[in-house]
Each structure stands twice: as structure tokens, then as C-alpha cells.
Amino acid sequence: MALDRKIAYINLTTGDVEIKPIPLEMRKKFIGGRGMDAYLLYNHAPKGCDPIGPENPMIVSGGLLTATCASATARTHVMAKSPLTGLLGSCNMGGFFAPEMAWAGFHHLVITGKADKPVYLWIHNGEIEIRDAGHLWGKNSTDTQWAIRDELDDEEVKSMVIGQAGENLVTYACVMTGIKNAGGRTGLGCVMGSKNLKAVAVRGTMDIKIAHPVDALEHNKKFIDQITGAKVNQIQGALGTPFIWGATNCWGGVRTRNFQYNQMEYADEIEPEAIDDYAAETMGPHHMTGCFGCQVHCRAQYKIQSGLYKGKYDEGPEYTSLGAFGAEPDCKSIETVLTGNHLVNQYGVDNLEIGSMIAWAMELYELGILTTKETEGLDLRFGNDEALLQMVHNICTRTGWLGNVLADGGIPAAEKIGKNAFDYLIQVKGMNNLHSDERATPGLALNIATASRGSDHLRSRPAIDLYHLPEPVLRKIYSSPVPYDGPLSSEHTEYIGKPWQVFWQENVYMAVDCLGICKYHTVFLGATLPNFEDWPKVIYYNTGLEFTPREIWDAAERCNNLERLFNLREGLTRNDLKKGDTLNHRYFDEPCRRGAPDVIGKRIDRDKFNVMIDEFYKHHGWDNDGVPTSETLTRLGLENEPTRLL
Amino acid sequence: MDKFLTVDADKCTGCRLCEQVCSVMHEGVSNPAKSRIQVVKWEQEGIYIPVICKQCEDAPCMNVCPVRAISRDPDFGFVKVDHEVCIGCRSCVGICPFGAMGYNDTTHQVFKCDLCGGDPQCVRFCEVNALEYVSADRVSSQKKRKGAARQSAAERQAVALG
Numbered sequence: 001m002a003l004d005r006k007i008a009y010i011n012l013t014t015g016d017v018e019i020k021p022i023p024l025e026m027r028k029k030f031i032g033g034r035g036m037d038a039y040l041l042y043n044h045a046p047k048g049c050d051p052i053g054p055e056n057p058m059i060v061s062g063g064l065l066t067a068t069c070a071s072a073t074a075r076t077h078v079m080a081k082s083p084l085t086g087l088l089g090s091c092n093m094g095g096f097f098a099p100e101m102a103w104a105g106f107h108h109l110v111i112t113g114k115a116d117k118p119v120y121l122w123i124h125n126g127e128i129e130i131r132d133a134g135h136l137w138g139k140n141s142t143d144t145q146w147a148i149r150d151e152l153d154d155e156e157v158k159s160m161v162i163g164q165a166g167e168n169l170v171t172y173a174c175v176m177t178g179i180k181n182a183g184g185r186t187g188l189g190c191v192m193g194s195k196n197l198k199a200v201a202v203r204g205t206m207d208i209k210i211a212h213p214v215d216a217l218e219h220n221k222k223f224i225d226q227i228t229g230a231k232v233n234q235i236q237g238a239l240g241t242p243f244i245w246g247a248t249n250c251w252g253g254v255r256t257r258n259f260q261y262n263q264m265e266y267a268d269e270i271e272p273e274a275i276d277d278y279a280a281e282t283m284g285p286h287h288m289t290g291c292f293g294c295q296v297h298c299r300a301q302y303k304i305q306s307g308l309y310k311g312k313y314d315e316g317p318e319y320t321s322l323g324a325f326g327a328e329p330d331c332k333s334i335e336t337v338l339t340g341n342h343l344v345n346q347y348g349v350d351n352l353e354i355g356s357m358i359a360w361a362m363e364l365y366e367l368g369i370l371t372t373k374e375t376e377g378l379d380l381r382f383g384n385d386e387a388l389l390q391m392v393h394n395i396c397t398r399t400g401w402l403g404n405v406l407a408d409g410g411i412p413a414a415e416k417i418g419k420n421a422f423d424y425l426i427q428v429k430g431m432n433n434l435h436s437d438e439r440a441t442p443g444l445a446l447n448i449a450t451a452s453r454g455s456d457h458l459r460s461r462p463a464i465d466l467y468h469l470p471e472p473v474l475r476k477i478y479s480s481p482v483p484y485d486g487p488l489s490s491e492h493t494e495y496i497g498k499p500w501q502v503f504w505q506e507n508v509y510m511a512v513d514c515l516g517i518c519k520y521h522t523v524f525l526g527a528t529l530p531n532f533e534d535w536p537k538v539i540y541y542n543t544g545l546e547f548t549p550r551e552i553w554d555a556a557e558r559c560n561n562l563e564r565l566f567n568l569r570e571g572l573t574r575n576d577l578k579k580g581d582t583l584n585h586r587y588f589d590e591p592c593r594r595g596a597p598d599v600i601g602k603r604i605d606r607d608k609f610n611v612m613i614d615e616f617y618k619h620h621g622w623d624n625d626g627v628p629t630s631e632t633l634t635r636l637g638l639e640n641e642p643t644r645l646l
Numbered sequence: 647m648d649k650f651l652t653v654d655a656d657k658c659t660g661c662r663l664c665e666q667v668c669s670v671m672h673e674g675v676s677n678p679a680k681s682r683i684q685v686v687k688w689e690q691e692g693i694y695i696p697v698i699c700k701q702c703e704d705a706p707c708m709n710v711c712p713v714r715a716i717s718r719d720p721d722f723g724f725v726k727v728d729h730e731v732c733i734g735c736r737s738c739v740g741i742c743p744f745g746a747m748g749y750n751d752t753t754h755q756v757f758k759c760d761l762c763g764g765d766p767q768c769v770r771f772c773e774v775n776a777l778e779y780v781s782a783d784r785v786s787s788q789k790k791r792k793g794a795a796r797q798s799a800a801e802r803q804a805v806a807l808g
Contacts, residue, residue, distance in 0.1 A: 069670045096662070103677060146690065155687075179689060205679035207752070213674040217667060221771065228773055283692060286774070290661040295773040297659040301692040313691055 001209045002068050002543045003027065005107035007646060008128055010121065012195055013054055013113030017128045022107060026646055027545060028555070029637065032107060033063030034090065034513035035559030036646075037079035040110055041088075042566050043642040051083035051187075052169060052194035054114040060160065060200060061108045062098035063516015067208055067292070068542035069216040071223050072518045074099060074291035076160065076177065082186040082453070084171045084353070084409045085430035087567045087579065089188050090453045091174070092513060094291035095181030097202065100158040104204025111195065120148065120159075120199035125206055133198035137167060140346040141176040148201045159201040163348025165396040166193035171409035172353035172431075176345065180299070180315040181291070184350040186431060186453050187409070211544035219541050223530065228295050230526040236298040237288060241319040242272035244525070248436060249327070251466075252595015255435045256327040257382055258359040259426045259586055262437035263594035264327035269334050275317065278302060278334055289315060296520050307335050309342055317341040323435020324355020329362055330382040339389060347396035356432035357406045357413070358391045360425055369419045376400050411578055426584050428455035429572070439592050440602035441465065443498035446612050450502065450581045452563040458519060460506035464527045465492045477523060478504050481532045481549035493598055495608045499616035510556035511535070558636040561620070561628050565641065574613070574626045581613060581626060648723045649781050651759070651766055653696050654788070657776035660685055660694035664768035664777060671767045672757070673750075680750055682759040683768050683777075696777060698768070699746035699759040701725050707738035707747055707758075724761045732756065 009018040022036075030036045037059045044057040058080040065073045076098040082089030101107075105126040118133040136144050141163040149157050158177060165173035166189030173189030174182040183189075192198075210216045227233055235243050248254050252263040268274065279287045282303040290297035304312045317325075317337055325331060325340030344351040358380075364370040365380040372379070380387050394403025405416045411430045414422035426433050431454025438445035443465045444457075451459035464477075474488045478501055488497040505523070508531055512522045515535065523531045532549035539547050547555075572579050583604065591603045617624065621632030633639045665681035673680045683698040701724050708716040708725060715731035716738060718724070727738075732755065739747045739756055748757045759766075761779070769779045780787075 067666075067676050069666060069676055103679075142690070179692075205677065207673070207675035207677045207680070209675050210670055213670050217670055217767065220667070224771065224773070284656060286657045286659075287692075288659055289692065289694075290659045292661060293663045293666050294661050295663065295771075297661065297774070315692070 001211070002064060002066070002102070003545070005062075005102055006105055006126075007108040007110065008106055009110045009112070010128060010130075011113040012111065012115040012119065012130065012197060015130055019126075019128070020646070022646065027064065028551075030559055031064050031511075031514035031552070031555050033061050033066075033075070033516045034077045034079070034092065035510060035555060036108060036514070037061050037077055037090070038559050038562040038566065040108065040646060041079045041081070042562050043644050043646070044110060044112070045081050045566070047569055049081060051081045051086065051089065051191060054195070055112065056081050056191060056194075058111045058188065058191050058195065059108060060101075060111065062102045063514055065538065065542055066107070066516040067099035067102040069210050069213065069220050070515075070517070070538050070542055071220055071227060072291065072294035072296070072521050073516045074294060075513070075516045075518055076101075076183065077513060077516075078175055078183045078188045080188055080191045081570065082188070083169075083190045083194070084187040085454045085579075087429055087570050087572060088453050088563050089186040089191065090563075091183035091185045091188050092458070093175070093177060093181045093183040094518060095158070095178040096292045097158045097160050097177040097181075098516060099292045100156075100204055101202045102204070102208060103206055104202045105206050109200070111197065114194065115196040118196050118198050120197065120201055122152065123200065123202045125204055136198045138164065140164060141348045142179060142346065144199055145177075148199060152201065152203070154203055157201050157203045159199045161199040161348070162189040162192045163346060163396075165347040165349035166190055167198075168396065168398050168407065169193050170349055170396060170398070170407040172350040174348045174350050176348045179313075180341075180345045182345070182348070182350070184352060185456060187350070189348050210542055212541045216541035219537055223534070223538065224295050227521050227529060230528050232526040233296045233520060236520060236525070237296050239272040239276055240288070240298045240300045240316075242275050242317065242322055245319040245322040246272040252592060252599040253437050253441065254327050255323065255426065255433065255437045257330050258328060258356070258363040258424065259437070259584075259590075260363065261594050262439065262592045262599065264330070265594070267326065267332060269332055270322055270326045270337050274334060275300065275302075278305070278338075291518065294518060296518075298520065302338060304335065304338050304342060307339055309339050312342055314338070314342045314345060316345070318351075320352040320355070320435065324351045325388065328355045328359035328435055329384075329388045331385045331388055333385055336385040336388065340392060343389065343392045343396075347392070349396050352434060353432050354392060354395060355435065356426065357395070357410065358388055360410070361391070361402065361406060363424050364417065364421055367424075369417065369421050370402070374402050374417070376402070378402075423585065426455075426586070428583060429453075429579055431455050437592065439587055439604055440595070440599040441492050442495045442604060442609070442612065443492065443501055445583060445587060445604050445609070446498055446502050446616060447505070449583050450613070450616060452560065452567060459509055460502045461524070462498065462501035462505050463525055464523065465498070465501065467527065468492065469527060473527065477527060477531070481553050493602060495605070495612055499612050500619055502616060503619040506560055507553055507556040508532070510560050511552050514556065514559060515539070554636070558638060561632065561636055561638055562641065564622070564626075564628060565638070568627060572626070583609075649779055650701070650785050651698060651761060651769065652778050652780055652785060653698065654776050654778070655693075655695040657774045658685065658694045658696055659774055659776075660687055663771050664696060667767045667771045671762060680748070680757070682748065682757065697744060697746060699725065700744060701759075701761075706741045706743065710737045710741045712737065719760075722761055722764050724759065726760055727756055727758060729755055
């Protein structure tokens, strides 16, 4: 049964391991995955703890449906206090790690303490062993995984690892599994490195009993047909996320030259179709791959054809690599994008964050805030491919003054660089934004301003806002399972109704993260994809647990509020530019210079933005400062947290 | 008419949904260790190859079985194990050149693909058609088409070179 998967508490300082069952009432309240992680983090992280200190708990999990007979339950969730933001650290990755961990008997790991020398965890069919990792330290993310397989003599071992960036405590280092699956955001690879934990290796052959196997199988088929029937997923399956980048760039929503522009010009060489051709040439016509049990298969495979890394195999690039090594530094070479993508995968660093950091440094260099003195001779101008890739090396290995400074993350780096460097840092809560430009799309701007882990598109983005769906269609989606009769607008440049959409999306994304499902299988990019109404059956057939759509919504809202409570406890305040729910001044002051006619000239209206925030808080039952009221906490059963039941 | 389960590894995305649905279909559990099909991977190079029983004509498992527990299904042509007769010696596991015979450590029985009695679930769920269940006359048709395309391209090139 999925419900008999356990939670393990591992203390790396003492070497103690404790294994417990997960009570059913906790499942009903927090479901699993990210939601349960939020409970564990709020309960186990001491207030104000040092993110890279031994007391910061790192929580690794699979969702309630992980590895059951549901579609695309591949996601691994990791949580801790973030060394990048000092607030919620939370990341989610695909691949095959979480299912293997579930077959090995576990849904949640709570890792605390710090090992006195490099170690890795070996988790196998209910047993947990702490092993020496001295010989793995210094290896990149893939070599580490293959070395663990050799050592354990099992090709099926799946590992979540850090590369050199995590070892070097780059504050936005990833956890990685497989070739390119990255728990990229908020620097949890850095937390792993701070614990001297090089890897968590899992292998399991324990049954996950399906409550109603025949129904589960039949329903899964219907579900998959619904998911693969969506045009957006068919395109994802052919071109991957570069397709979103290409489409977004067309209308002017791609952050370019560190927010100076909202569109990259002359990008033909790195358009999705060009990447597809490249991948087909090096890997054959069927070059897409996917995560566990997923029929969307949105990842391209490729080999680098030229340059220093000629012949290297990798997967991707995703939207973020096109932003990080394309639009942001204004480099137009496919070789640069693919090489950059390969480097971040190998070092284990967040491509999104590192791309933004380098583009920011490039703008500072252009403005004269950084000079060749700080760059130690490196000509860090926009469009310099070589300097871009050199900076990736420098940051991940903390080489040179600038590399070392940028490795600390945006806000500390801005302080060290001085002058008005901070004004040019496109961040929220200390984390850089996706390489998208939200100045013309208030709903999306509200999303990044309020996302629980800092500027981020995967927490509450109402992406279908861009499709101009007729109002009745929007209303059908957004007024279930909780009735909503307020305004809704099909216009993506409008402000009205957006707070509700962002609130609704926040809950839908939390729900999929609790279940362990990928966001491409819910209302993220496709309006026809499953949501609250569709999940009760999947949960029931697979686990026997009964939920109503409303109960899933309530659980998601509960978990979102726990994340909010954690952030508030660690210092979030509404208008704090470094730790609050607000945006860089450029969103309000600098209009879009390129793009479609309804995008050019657009910027976010500060007053209307504040009204949106007010309304957004009201939907949550939060006060004007964004703090959950006592009625809200009681309604959600959170009035006594932390309760330390798990 | 005999139908065959064919594998086109080029098309496989490596998602392992086939393993998941196979173990649920046959055992009511999700557990790739009990799946009749397994995707063997060389992740370093991005190569994924689904491995499943070929239902050999001159089947080594059938030949090696000391108690004749393995026979061919008269309706669908697949090679099957009669667990009433099987003594659990695992000779079939050892001799299969494809590693397609498995051993279930819960039931202590060997297991293999039975084509789900004529409606293989792995095929049904494989959206990219890396797995197909086709009749004898179609078994090489895709390869033929691909080969013909290569030949035609080569011929066109030759003509162009004059």
C-alpha cells in the first residue's frame, strides 16, 4: 500500500536513524509530498536557524500517489530553510528517484545534523545505512551517480546527488538525479553540501499494493488519454519546454539583457524548432525522453557537436537554459546554450539563478558598477559567450573575486558589490525570477510577487491567462470546487479577477505537489487537464483513501498556509523588497520596449498592484499584512501548530 | 492468426510505464521487480531498450524444463508456465538468453509474459508505439518502410551526383 510507506528521521551528527509509520489522519490533513514536507519543516526547523547549520532539517519526499498506478507520479520534493532566501526552501524534480524511494519503503526522509566527513545514504528495502563518500567528493552529478551504482553493483540504484556547486556551498546549488532532473530552486544542494551529504541512493523491490487494481488501470488509461489528448502536451512531447520559450518570446514575455528588454531579437538559432533539428541530427528522430510513467515525454536528448564539450550527451535544454544562456546574456548560439545547459547539470547548479546572476553582473558591467578590476580582466559584456561560460565555471568553483561573490546569491552579492547594484537585481524574496517578463501580465506578476519560495512561476502562475479563454470557460475552471462569483477577465493585461486565479492556481499546484504528480498533468499550460474534480477517483482506486474535491482543496490551502506561517516566522513582511511580496522597481517604472502591440509600453501599475495584493490576501483569509487571521487558522485546523505529531 | 509483440527501442522514451501497468495487471501491485517487461537503460548515452519474452519458437525455457511445465498456448501462441506442474527449479530463468523469465520472491514462482491473454497492457499504454502487437504479415512492415526510405534517399543522392 502507498499508505504503509514510512517516514525516516536521520541524524547525520549522531548516525541515529528512526523509522515511523505515517498516521492516516496526517494523510487526510496534509496528503503527502510537499504538503507533509511543509508540516515537517514548520515543526522541525528551529526558528531563525542557520540554513547551512546542522539544525536545518532537509526533508526529501515522494507524494501520496508516487509509483502507484497513476500517471506521471515521478516527482521528488525537497524542503529545508533556504540558504538563498532565508525563507522557505523548496524544490521539486522529476526523474525516477521518488518512485524508487517508495519501492524502498519510504515516502519521507527528515535529515538533520552534519556528518564529520562526506557520506551518502544507502536506502534499500526498508533499511538505511550511512556510508562513506570520501571517494565521491569532488565528482560531478552524473559521475557520482554512476560511481554509486558501480560500488553497490546495481544498475537500478537511483540517487539524488549534489555536484561541485553543492559541495562549494553555492547558495543556489541544486539537488540532481539522472542526467538533468534538478531540484533546482532555493539552493537545497547547498544545504546538502553543508551536511557533508553527497548523495541519497535508493533501491527498492517492495510492493506498492494498489487498492483497486482493475479500476486503477482502466482509470489511468482514461487519464493518460485526457493528458496526451491536450494539444499543449503534444507540442511539449515534440519540442519540450523550449516551445514555451519560443511562443513567449514571440509576444514579448522573455526577459532579455537582465530586464532591459522583454524579447530577444534574431533568436532563430535557438528557437525550439532549431533545437529539435539539432537533437534529431545527433540522437535520431525519436529523441524525446520522459520521467517515470509519463507519456508527455517533454525532454529532448542531444549531443554537443562542437566546441570544448564535443560529443557530450545531455538532456534538455529547458526554457530556463534558453533564458540563462540565450536571452539573458544575449547570446544567440545553440552551442553556447547546450554547453551552458551541460555545465549546470554537471556542476549541479540552478540554471535559472546562475543565468540571472551572470546577466545581472553583465548589466552592472555595462553600467560601470562592475569593472575589469572586479571581473579580473574578463570582458563581461552582453553577448560574450566565452565570458558567460567562464562565469559558470567561476561561480560553481568559487574562483576569483566575482565568482565567489556571485556564488553567495543576489542580495549578499549586491551588498558586496555596493553602489546601486541591488536596484538591478530582478528578484523577489532574494531569489531571481524565471527568465520571463511579467510587466504586461499583472496576474503573472502577482504570482511571482507572492510565490512562497521567492520569485517563481511554478507556485501559482495562471499561465492559461495568456490564452484569452472566453469568460464562461474561465468561470467553469475557477469556480470549482469552491464557488467564485467575483470578476474574471479573459484579458491577460487586465488586473481584475487575477488575485482569485492566482489563489486558485496556488492550491492546484500545491495539490499536485502533495500527490507527487507533474504540473503538466494539471491546469498549468492546458485548460482541459485534470484538476480537483478528477483526483478523488485516482486517489481512491490507488490507495483506498476517500477525498472529496473540496477536501483536496482544503488540504492544499492548509499546506499553503503552513508555508506562509514558516515564511512569516522567518521574517517575511509585505513590502520588504528583500523578503516581502513585492517586485523590483523596474516592473513599475520601466515600460516594455518590444513585443506585441498590446505588450509594448506596458508596465505594472503600482496602485493596482497593491489592490491585487489586498484582494489576494483577502481570498486567503489573511490580514492586510499578509498574516493568516486566527479564524483562518482555526478553519484550517492550524491553530495549534507546531503540534509535532510527526 | 499469430500475433507478435514487437519492440522498437528507437521509439522508447524510457518512462517505464509498461513496467508499472504490467505489475499492476498481473500482481495487483506496482513493482517493476515483478513486471514481465523491463526497460534496460544506458542512461549515460540516452539508450533505452525494453526487454520482454520473445515467445521463441524453439524456446530454451520449454526445452530445459525437467517436468514439462512450460508449453505453448494454443490460442495466442505465447509460452506459458503451468504452476501446478512447476517445481520451482528456475532452470528456465538461467537458460533464457534474454533474461525474460523472472522470479517472484513472494510467491516463489517463476513468471513471464503471457501477452495479457491477447490484450497486452504494455502495448495499450505505450503512446509512442515502441511496443506493438501485430500480426505476422505486419511484423516487419515498419522496418521495410524505413529501409525503403533509406534506399530511396540513397538512390536520389546517387542520381544527383550523376
